[in-house]
Amino acid sequence: MMLTQDVWEVISLSLKVTTSSVLLGMLMGIPFGAFLGLYSFPGKRLIIALIYTCMGLPPVLVGVIVYLLLSRYGPLGSLDLLFSAEAMIIAQVVLVTPILAGLTMAAVHGKERTYWETAKSLGATPLQMMLTIIREARGGIWSGVAAAFGRAISEVGAVMLVGGNIEHHTRVMTTAIILETRTGNFTAGLQLGLVLLAISFLFNSFLMVGMMNQMKSRRR
Amino acid sequence: MMKNLRFAKVFLLFSLILLLAACSQSSSAPATSPAAAPAPETQEVKEITLATTTSTQDSGLLDYLLPIFEQQSGIKVKVVAVGTGQAIKLGEDGNADVLLVHARKSEDEFVAKGFGVNAFDVMYNQFYIVGPADDPAGVKQAKTAKEAFGKIAEKKATFISRGDDSGTDKKEKGIWTEAKIKPEDSWYLSSGQGMGETLQMTDEKKAYTLTDEATFLSRKLNLDVVMQGDKSLLNPYGIIQVKSSAKQEEGMKLIEFFTGAEGQKLIGEFGQKDYGKGLFVPDAKKR
Amino acid sequence: MNRLKLKDLEVSYEGRTVLQVEQAIFERGRIYGIVGPSGAGKSTLLRVMNLLEKPTRGSMQLFGTDVELPSLTYRKGVPIQRKMAFVAQRPSMFQATVFDNVALGLRYRNLDKSTVQKRVEHALGLVELSPLARQRAQTLSGGEAQRIALARALACEPELLLLDEPTASLDPYNISIFERVIQQVNHQQHMTILMITHNLPQAKRLADACLFLHKGRLVELADTHTFFHHPASAELQDFVSGRMIC
Incomplete structure (x- = not known):
């Protein structure tokens, strides 16, 4: 296996699916996490316990549930989404959103109370205040994004189930690695694994640089 | 271009690492076999590794046969159920003691290259071409498998291939070649997964696929058999001992069990209770 | 009244x-x-x-x-x-420039850009820290930060x-x-x-x-x-x- 057309296709689909999932997850998880970090209300402990549980959800379980929902015989079967990139994105959004919500909550909660009191006393509406605190806690939130990205791109159980590993349609890096291994093609599997590693490394170092800059500016 | 070049360089580096990994793998293979041979502790439970295809595992045949063997012989059998391609690779690397597979050409090569000894025919089962009940491609009218595939291609009906280099996959590719069709349009999907998953997908997508009888009968799906009985749809299984295995005696015992009178009888009976007919037809003989 | x-x-x-x-x-x-x-x-x-x-x-x-x-x-x-506006004993500066910190309350009020600019400049002038507008707020000394906190409160014209x-x-x-x-x-x-x-x-x-x-x-x-x-x-x-x- 060298970087043939097929391999590029697999890599680019992996990136597309992962990026879309993480972006969608951010859209939901960050506001929700910030809300949990800022306000208290009855039932909050239960929700937090659920989020922390969901951060470690077994991907295969998520895969099965999404599969059953999207199946031709399932409640959302008419959407005809099973074995598509969209189905993989749905499953991964379920996987990464709790991570993003949980780590955002921790980051926001870790910000001193004085920050949100300052925002409030400057006349921020609840929404404006939340946005300010999200901006303020961005260092911690970015590490959540990194964790979510890492989980999504390296995940195989759920995407295999709901994507189906269909060549040219839903074959991504992880499922391709499984296939290569199953057909005794260990070298190709390993090579793809290295590409996966390289992408994770690049992405995380990119984020790290951002975080380091933040830490530096705070220390001064 | 520049980027590609740089990437190529990085890849060269990767490949170097891989080469090293590959070398250590192949050199360690013979080295491990003597090392793996346990110091004869007679009281210890002996264990051998059987590399087989997903179809035998998925059908439940092994769960039915192996406990009986283990009880009689006192040898534990560890089953690694993978595609035929990987099963054979496991044998070549000395990571399995016995192979139970169904890809005659690869099996013969395996023996010819000196990796395997004591090859036997064990049994055969049938392949079906299955598809949606309303049979939009009209496959039911076809007389041979070749013709059936021709109709599917002509109608551009969705066909799901396993695409995993397994025995079933090789069988399917063989039929396409025979029919002189190169399936590669968007109607031809390659799942890269096992038979069970591929059948599930075929059902979901209202498509056609080639399946072994055992896996098909063990699933309750809304799929009909649209073609069966053609000579090219027979699927013989072979059992082969890995030459580099350190457990020749135990391996041979397993082979004797599968090809012996009792094993053959059990194989013939398997599935009759659940499906009304045996899933495998025993036909043991030394090759 | x-x-x-x-x-x-x-x-x-x-x-x-x-x-x-x-x-x-x-x-x-x-x-x-x-x-x-x-x-x-x-x-x-x-x-x-x-x-x-x-x-x-x-x-x-x-x-x-x-x-x-x-x-x-x-x-x-x-x-x-x-x-109203409030200045605490210890100022909380947000991770942004001095200008953006002072402008925060005005932006919450959705004032237009030129008004924000004018009011922030005026407030910074009051506390005699106009030259620091582009500096990051985290780099301020304690005294400067407290004066910026005052400017931030005053910019809101409470x-x-x-x-x-x-x-x-x-x-x-x-x-x-x-x-x-x-x-x-x-x-x-x-x-x-x-x-x-x-x-x-x-x-x-x-x-x-x-x-x-x-x-x-x-x-x-x-x-x-x-x-x-x-x-x-x-x-x-x-x-x-x-x-x-x-």
């Missing part, structure tokens, strides 16, 4: 009353000093007025607007909050400015700038200012009137001269003469 009135205010935590003010009236455009020993409830008073804390009961009349404090929701409180020991950890140079700015906005904009301080000379210098809080109760509220020279209560006499053990 020109009065700020607190009525029947009570704050208690777990059944323990920490602040009780039956009535307090403040006139618009004056500077009030709030003094008293530690733990007297001074900060709690300002936090309640700034809607950061909810009293057990009590109401506030803010220059014509009646506010029932215990039942006030965050959302409903926003327009009231926007009439009717009421609440200050919680704003100069407690500043050096004399920064204190003098701070005091000058307070007097300036008080004169020019007729801004009402409530300032907690432990520094009695500072209260004498700046305040038109003073409050004395002791053990959670408003003991005395009087003109500064009367407050310091003819204190009515024994507690205040002890306090101003330095005999009270805090």
Whole structure:
């Protein structure tokens, strides 16, 4: 296996699916996490316990549930989404959103109370205040994004189930690695694994640089 | 271009690492076999590794046969159920003691290259071409498998291939070649997964696929058999001992069990209770 | 219209009353000093007025607007909050430039860009830190940060400015700038200012009137001269003469 057309296709689909999932997850998880970090209300402990549980959800379980929902015989079967990139994105959004919500909550909660009191006393509406605190806690939130990205791109159980590993349609890096291994093609599997590693490394170092800059500016 | 070049360089580096990994793998293979041979502790439970295809595992045949063997012989059998391609690779690397597979050409090569000894025919089962009940491609009218595939291609009906280099996959590719069709349009999907998953997908997508009888009968799906009985749809299984295995005696015992009178009888009976007919037809003989 | 009135205010935590003010009236455009020993409830008073804390009961009349404090929701409180501004003892600077920090309250109010620009520049000019506009707020010294916090509050052009020991950890140079700015906005904009301080000379210098809080109760509220020279209560006499053990 060298970087043939097929391999590029697999890599680019992996990136597309992962990026879309993480972006969608951010859209939901960050506001929700910030809300949990800022306000208290009855039932909050239960929700937090659920989020922390969901951060470690077994991907295969998520895969099965999404599969059953999207199946031709399932409640959302008419959407005809099973074995598509969209189905993989749905499953991964379920996987990464709790991570993003949980780590955002921790980051926001870790910000001193004085920050949100300052925002409030400057006349921020609840929404404006939340946005300010999200901006303020961005260092911690970015590490959540990194964790979510890492989980999504390296995940195989759920995407295999709901994507189906269909060549040219839903074959991504992880499922391709499984296939290569199953057909005794260990070298190709390993090579793809290295590409996966390289992408994770690049992405995380990119984020790290951002975080380091933040830490530096705070220390001064 | 520049980027590609740089990437190529990085890849060269990767490949170097891989080469090293590959070398250590192949050199360690013979080295491990003597090392793996346990110091004869007679009281210890002996264990051998059987590399087989997903179809035998998925059908439940092994769960039915192996406990009986283990009880009689006192040898534990560890089953690694993978595609035929990987099963054979496991044998070549000395990571399995016995192979139970169904890809005659690869099996013969395996023996010819000196990796395997004591090859036997064990049994055969049938392949079906299955598809949606309303049979939009009209496959039911076809007389041979070749013709059936021709109709599917002509109608551009969705066909799901396993695409995993397994025995079933090789069988399917063989039929396409025979029919002189190169399936590669968007109607031809390659799942890269096992038979069970591929059948599930075929059902979901209202498509056609080639399946072994055992896996098909063990699933309750809304799929009909649209073609069966053609000579090219027979699927013989072979059992082969890995030459580099350190457990020749135990391996041979397993082979004797599968090809012996009792094993053959059990194989013939398997599935009759659940499906009304045996899933495998025993036909043991030394090759 | 020109009065700020607190009525029947009570704050208690777990059944323990920490602040009780039956009535307090403040006139618009004056500077009030709030003094008293530690733990007297001074900060709690300002936090309640700034809607950061909810009293057990009590109401506030803010220059014509009646506010029932215990039942006030965050959302409903926003327009009231926007009439006032608050500077704490230690400034909280957000991770952004000085300009963006000062502009924050104005952006919350959705003011247009040129107004924001004009007001921020004016506020920075007041505290004499215009050259620092593009600098990151995290790089400021303590004194500078506190002056920026004041500029941030003043940019909002509040009717009421609440200050919680704003100069407690500043050096004399920064204190003098701070005091000058307070007097300036008080004169020019007729801004009402409530300032907690432990520094009695500072209260004498700046305040038109003073409050004395002791053990959670408003003991005395009087003109500064009367407050310091003819204190009515024994507690205040002890306090101003330095005999009270805090």
